[in-house]
Amino acid sequence: MDPPPACRRRENRSDYSVPFGGADYQTIEIFLSCRGLRKMDLLSNTDAFVVFGLCAPETVPFGQGRGRRRPTASAATPTELGRTEVVRDCADPEFVTSFRVEYHFGEVQEIVLDVFDEDVRGSEDLRKHDFLGTARVTLGQIMGSYWNCCWRDLKTGGRIIVRAEKVSEEEDRLALRVNGFGLKNKDGIFGKSDPFLAVSRVNGDRSWTTVWRSEVVMDDLSPKFRESQIQLRKLCNGDVDRPLRIEIFDWNRNGVHQHMGLVETCVREIMTRPSFEVMYKNKKKKGTLAVEIADVIRVPTAVNYILGGCEISLMVAIDFTGSNGNPFEPGTLHYRDPDGIPNEYQAAIAAVGDIIQEYDTDRKFPVWGFGARTDGAVEHCFRVGSHDEVVGVKGILDAYEETFRRGITLSGPTLFSPLLAEARRQVRKNSERTEQSYGVLLILTDGIIDDMDLTVDQICEASDEPLSIVVVGVGGADFSGMDKLDGDRGPLISYSGKLCSRDIVQFVPFRKYSSNVSRLASETLAEIPDQLVQYFTKREILPNYPVQGSSLDGEEKTYCSKY
Numbered sequence: 239m240d241p242p243p244a245c246r247r248r249e250n251r252s253d254y255s256v257p258f259g260g261a262d263y264q265t266i267e268i269f270l271s272c273r274g275l276r277k278m279d280l281l282s283n284t285d286a287f288v289v290f291g292l293c294a295p296e297t298v299p300f301g302q303g304r305g306r307r308r309p310t311a312s313a314a315t316p317t318e319l320g321r322t323e324v325v326r327d328c329a330d331p332e333f334v335t336s337f338r339v340e341y342h343f344g345e346v347q348e349i350v351l352d353v354f355d356e357d358v359r360g361s362e363d364l365r366k367h368d369f370l371g372t373a374r375v376t377l378g379q380i381m382g383s384y385w386n387c388c389w390r391d392l393k394t395g396g397r398i399i400v401r402a403e404k405v406s407e408e409e410d411r412l413a414l415r416v417n418g419f420g421l422k423n424k425d426g427i428f429g430k431s432d433p434f435l436a437v438s439r440v441n442g443d444r445s446w447t448t449v450w451r452s453e454v455v456m457d458d459l460s461p462k463f464r465e466s467q468i469q470l471r472k473l474c475n476g477d478v479d480r481p482l483r484i485e486i487f488d489w490n491r492n493g494v495h496q497h498m499g500l501v502e503t504c505v506r507e508i509m510t511r512p513s514f515e516v517m518y519k520n521k522k523k524k525g526t527l528a529v530e531i532a533d534v535i536r537v538p539t540a541v542n543y544i545l546g547g548c549e550i551s552l553m554v555a556i557d558f559t560g561s562n563g564n565p566f567e568p569g570t571l572h573y574r575d576p577d578g579i580p581n582e583y584q585a586a587i588a589a590v591g592d593i594i595q596e597y598d599t600d601r602k603f604p605v606w607g608f609g610a611r612t613d614g615a616v617e618h619c620f621r622v623g624s625h626d627e628v629v630g631v632k633g634i635l636d637a638y639e640e641t642f643r644r645g646i647t648l649s650g651p652t653l654f655s656p657l658l659a660e661a662r663r664q665v666r667k668n669s670e671r672t673e674q675s676y677g678v679l680l681i682l683t684d685g686i687i688d689d690m691d692l693t694v695d696q697i698c699e700a701s702d703e704p705l706s707i708v709v710v711g712v713g714g715a716d717f718s719g720m721d722k723l724d725g726d727r728g729p730l731i732s733y734s735g736k737l738c739s740r741d742i743v744q745f746v747p748f749r750k751y752s753s754n755v756s757r758l759a760s761e762t763l764a765e766i767p768d769q770l771v772q773y774f775t776k777r778e779i780l781p782n783y784p785v786q787g788s789s790l791d792g793e794e795k796t797y798c799s800k801y
Contacts, residue, residue, distance in 0.1 A: 264340070264341045264404050264405075265338055265339070265340055265341070265404070265405040266338070266339060266340075266341045266377070266381070266402045266403060266404055266405060267336050267337070267338050267402065267403055267405045267471075267472070267475075268290075268336060268337045268338075268339065268349070268380070268400060268401070268402050269333070269336050269400075269401045269402075269403075269447050269449075270288050270290075270322060270333045270335075270336075270351065270398060270399070270400060270401075271330070271331060271332045271333060271398070271399045271401075271447075272286060272288075272329075272330065272331050272353065272392075272396055272397065272398050272399065273329075273330050273396060273397050273399065274329060274330065274395060274396035274397065275328075275329045275330070275331070275353070275355075275370060275392075275395070275396040276370060276392075276394045276395040276396060277329065278355040278368045278370070279355070282327050282492065282493075283327040283328055283329050283492075283493060284327075284328065284329055284331075284355045284370070285324050285325070285326045285327065285355055285356040285357075285493075286324065286325050286328065286331045286353060286354070286355060286356075286370070287321055287322050287323065287324045287325070287333075287353075287354055287356060288321065288322045288333065288351055288352065288353050288354075288398070289318060289321050289351070289352040289354065289364065290318070290319050290320050290321065290322070290337050290349065290350075290351060291316025291317060291318050291319060291349065291350040291351075291352070292316055292317055292319050292339060292347065292348075292349050292350075293315070293316045293317075293347070293348040293349070293350060316348075316349075316350040319337055319339070320335070320337055321335070322334075322335040323335050324356050325493070326356075326493040327492050327493025327494065328493045328494075329396070332447070332448040333448075334448055334449060334450060334451055336449070336472065338405060339377065341377045341378075341381060341402075346376055346378070347376060347377040347378070348374055348375070348376045348377075349374070349375060349376070349377065349400075350372060350373075350374050351372065351373045351374075351375075351390075351398055351400070352364075352369070352371075352372045353369075353370040353371050353372070353373075353392060353398060354367040354368060354369055354370060355367060355368040355370055369394075370392055370394050370396070371392030371393040371394050371395075371396075371398075372392075372393075373390035373391075373392065373398045373400075374390070375388060375390060375400055377402070380400055380401075380402045381402060384443070385401075385441060385442040385443040386401060386402045386403060386442075387399065387400070387401040387402075387441070387443065387445075388400055401441065401447060403441075403475060405471060405475065406471055406475050406476035406477075409469070409471065409537040409538075409539055410469075410470045410534050410535060410536055410537050411467040411468060411469055411470060411534070411535045411537060412467070412468045412469075412470055412473060412505060412508070412509075412532065412533070412534055412535075413465060413466075413467050413531055413532070413533045413534075413535050414465065414466055414467075414468060414508070414529075414531060414532055415463060415464065415465035415466070415529075415530045415531040416435070416463055416484075416527050416528060416529050416530060417460070417461065417462045417463065417527070417528045417530055418433060418459070418460055418461045418462075418463075418486065418516075418525060418526070418527055418528075419460050419525060419526040419527075419528060420459065420460065420524075420525040420526060421433055421459045421460070421461070421486060421498055421499065421516065421524065421525035422459075422486075422498045422499055422516075422518055422524040422525060423459055424488040424496040424498060425488065429457070430457040430458060430459055431457075431458075431459060431488035431496075431498060432454050432455065432456045432457060432458075432488055432489040432490075433454070433455055433458070433459075433461050433486050433487065433488060433489070433498060434451060434452050434453060434454040434455070434486075434487055434489055434495075435450075435451065435452035435463060435484055435485070435486060435487075436448055436450070436451050436452075436484075436485045436486075436487060437449055437450040437451075437468075437473065437482060437483070437484050437485075438482065438483045438485065439473065439474055439475075439480055439481070439482055439483075440480060440481040440482070440483075446483060449468075449472050449473060450466075450468050450472070450473065452464070452466065454489045459525075465531055467535065470505070470534070473505065474504070474505050478504060478505040478506045478509075479504050479505075479506055480504060480505070481502065481503075481504055482502070482503055482504055482505070482508075483500055483501070483502055484500060484501040484503065484514075484527065485497065485499075485500040486498040486499050486500065486516060486525075486527075498516075498518070498524075498525075499516035499517055499518040499524050499525060500516065500517055501514040501515075501516055501517070501527055502517075508529060508532045509532045509533075509534070511529065512528065512529055513526050513527065513528040513529060514526065514527045514529075537771070537775070538771060538774075538775065538780060538781045539767065539771060540766070540767035540768075540770045540771055541767075542781040542784075543674060543676075543770060543771070543774060543781045543782075545781070545784040546674070546781035546782030546783060546784055547674060547782050548674040548675065548676060548770075548774075548781070548782075549599045549668065549672060549674065549675040549676070550598055550599050550675075550676055550677075550678065551598060551599065551603065551664070551665070551668055551675065551676070551677045551678070552594055552595060552598040552603040552677075552678050552680065553603055553604050553605075553606070553661050553664060553677060553678070553679045553680065554587075554591070554603060554604070554605045554606070554634055554679075554680045554682075555605075555606045555607070555608060555619075555657045555679065555680070555681045555682070556583065556587075556605070556606070556607050556608075556622060556638065556682050557607075557608060557609060557652065557681075557682060557683040557684055557712070558572070558607045558608065558609050558610035558641075558646060558648050558649075559608070559609030559610070559648060559649065559650040559651070559652045559684070560609075560648045560649050560650050561650065561652070561684055561685050561686075561715075562648060562684050562713075564648075565642065565648065571583060571684055571712055571713050572642075572648070574639070574642065582712045582713060582748065582749075583638070583682060583712055584635060584638070585748075585752065586682055586710055586712050586748045586752075587631065587634050587635055587638065587682065588631055588635065589748075589752065589758055590680065590682075590708075590710050590746075590748070590758065590762055591631040591634055591680070592631050593758070593762050593763060594678060594680055594708065594762065594763070595630060595631055598678075601629060601630050602627040602628070602629055603627055603628065604621070604626060604627055604628075604664070605621070605622040605623060605628055605633075605634055605637050605638075606619050606620060606621060606622060606657060606660065607619075607620050607621075607622045607641060607646075608620070608652075608653065608654075608656065608657055609648070609649060609650050609651070609652055609653070610646040610647060610648055610649055611646060611647040611648075611649045612646050616649045616650070618653045618656040618657070619656040619657050619659075619660050622637045622638060622640075622641050623636065623637025623638075623640050623641065624637075624640065625637075650688070651688035651689070652683065652685065652686060652687055652688045652689075653687075653688060653689045653692075654681065654687050654689060654692075654693040654696070655689050655692035655693050655695070655696050657679070657681065658679070658693065658696035658697065658700060658707070659696060661677060661679040661700070661705060661707075662696070662699065662700050662703055662705065664677060665677035665703055665704050665705050666703065668704075669703075669704060673779060674774070674779065674781075674782065675704060676704040676705070676706070676770050676773065677704060677705045677706070678705075678706050678707075678708065678766060679705065679706070679707045679708070680708050680710065681707065681708070681709045681710070682710045682712055683709065683710070683711065683712065684711070684712050684713045684715055685711075685713070685715040685716075685717070686715070686716075686719055687719065687720075690719070690722065691733050693723070694722070694723070694730050694731075694732055694733070695732040695733055695734070695736075697723065697730055697738060697742065697743060698730055698731070698732035698736045698737070698738045698739075699732070699736070700742060701730075701738045701739040701740050701741075701742050702739055703773075704770075704773050704774075705742060706742050706743075706744070706765070706766050706769045706770065707723075707742055707743045707744070708743075708744050708746065708762060708766070709723065709743065709744070709745045709746070710745075710746050710747075710748050710762070711745065711746070711747040711748060711749075712748050713749070714749060717745065717747055720745040723743045723745065724741070724743050724744065724745050729741070739776075740769060740772045740773065740776070741765065741769065742769055744761075744762070744764060744765045744766070746758070746761045746762050
């Protein structure tokens with residue numbers, strides 16, 4: 239069969255770009271691989287995966303002076319940020335899963351890499367897998383190494399290789415579908431190969447890092463691979479001329495995949511050439527890869543929507559339950575010091591509110607309280623202050639003070655579901671007025687939620703609405719239960735079985751970042767931009783063109799023509 243004469247191109251409607259401002263940190267992407275892992279099973283090689291953890295530099299607790307950074311983080315407990323895929327039956331795995339972290343200059347940020355051999359397929363419980371060893375390395379050591387690459391030996395044998403690269407702000411994706419024709423057969427005269435593709439990008443030291451793999455097509459020497467969307471950032475870090483290798487392998491159950499040939503190219507060539515000859519050993523031509531679809535899909539950013547007039551509305555909710563302690567006793571979370579020293583709620587409002595208010599279009603927002611007795615009855619969503627909306631962070635703090643002057647009794651239980659229902663009502667009302675509006679609910683609370691099931695139900699329903707939720711934990715309580723609300727480990731499922739369509743909750747423990755405003759800002763806002771974009775793009779709502787005279791006017795031509 240002859241390959242098609244040309245690849246098909248798709249139209250795109252969103253040709254926008256916005257330059258990003260500078261910061262005291264860089265976003266870097268970390269790639270992992272291992273060499274010479276110990277064989278833990280008698281009949282097969284290692285089924286390896288890596289648990290990626292990050293140690294945050296410790297600071298002096300809130301109220302005990304300015305935070306002082308430790309010179310090393312080696313004793314700190316890491317926070318798990320994710321896990322790689324499992325590479326089966328391979329002593330030298332190349333992991334496709336990568337990890338994006340913020341590299342802060344002048345801070346000791348240590349990553350902890352625990353390597354395991356999977357024993358119970360699919361189990362999240364690490365105790366059910368063989369531990370192969372751990373490695374610790376700071377981001378500074380990685381970025382200071384030759385070509386941003388270093389390695390650490392593992393106690394049981396072998397080593398782990400860590401490679402980092404500064405991430406471009408490229409969010410666009412390459413929609414790619416290729417077909418193979420007449421590929422090399424590695425299964426003899428009685429069988430056919432089971433091909434899959436592996437794409438690698440070149441590094442500064444001329445080594446190669448695998449960044450994507452296709453599905454396996456069984457028993458077919460002329461496979462038709464499914465269309466995939468690959469982030470340009472991951473594929474080539476925004477450089478469409480960066481050398482790539484498309485390697486074809488014959489999949490084998492034992493994990494030892496046989497090489498069937500390769501193509502050396504770049505994104506620009508993939509988009510302009512209809513086909514490539516597959517080169518086998520000794521530069522022999524063996525088959526063809528035909529490009530059926532190769533198209534850059536423009537992915538808008540949150541900045542595009544905001545410059546296009548998207549209205550962001552902030553809503554604030556404050557915990558007035560009895561677990562905060564007697565507000566007239568020094569040391570409790572709501573105690574207002576006569577000398578004007580802010581309590582933790584006031585400090586959190588000032589710090590976090592100052593960050594999030596920048597997202598609000600008019601800096602006017604409602605402030606609600608929950609869990610207190612007002613006029614004798616416990617209310618789980620009541621107005622804080624005298625007005626339906628307040629202006630700026632000062633307005634929130636003034637309304638907070640006014641609530642205590644008016645007289646309330648801290649009570650309980652701690653219920654989130656009434657707050658979420660009111661926030662959903664607000665964003666629906668805003669959506670009726672303008673299609674491009676989005677809400678952010680900031681909840682400041684000190685502890686355990688007493689209506690977790692109803693809260694999960696509300697979050698699952700809200701995931702289909704223009705809303706993000708930021709929960710800030712105030713005080714030193716155990717906030718481990720909040721992890722259930724954060725969808726980083728997988729989507730929430732409501733009691734009725736509804737699957738959360740997107741992750742809309744971000745939890746931030748205030749004490750952990752109270753002495754570092756820049757880290758507090760990045761943690762608080764980390765997920766809101768992506769959540770906003772996910773909501774609008776899922777509904778095929780593209781950003782409006784920016785208002786005339788905005789800074790975007792001079793950027794659009796560059797963006798549209800850079801390919």
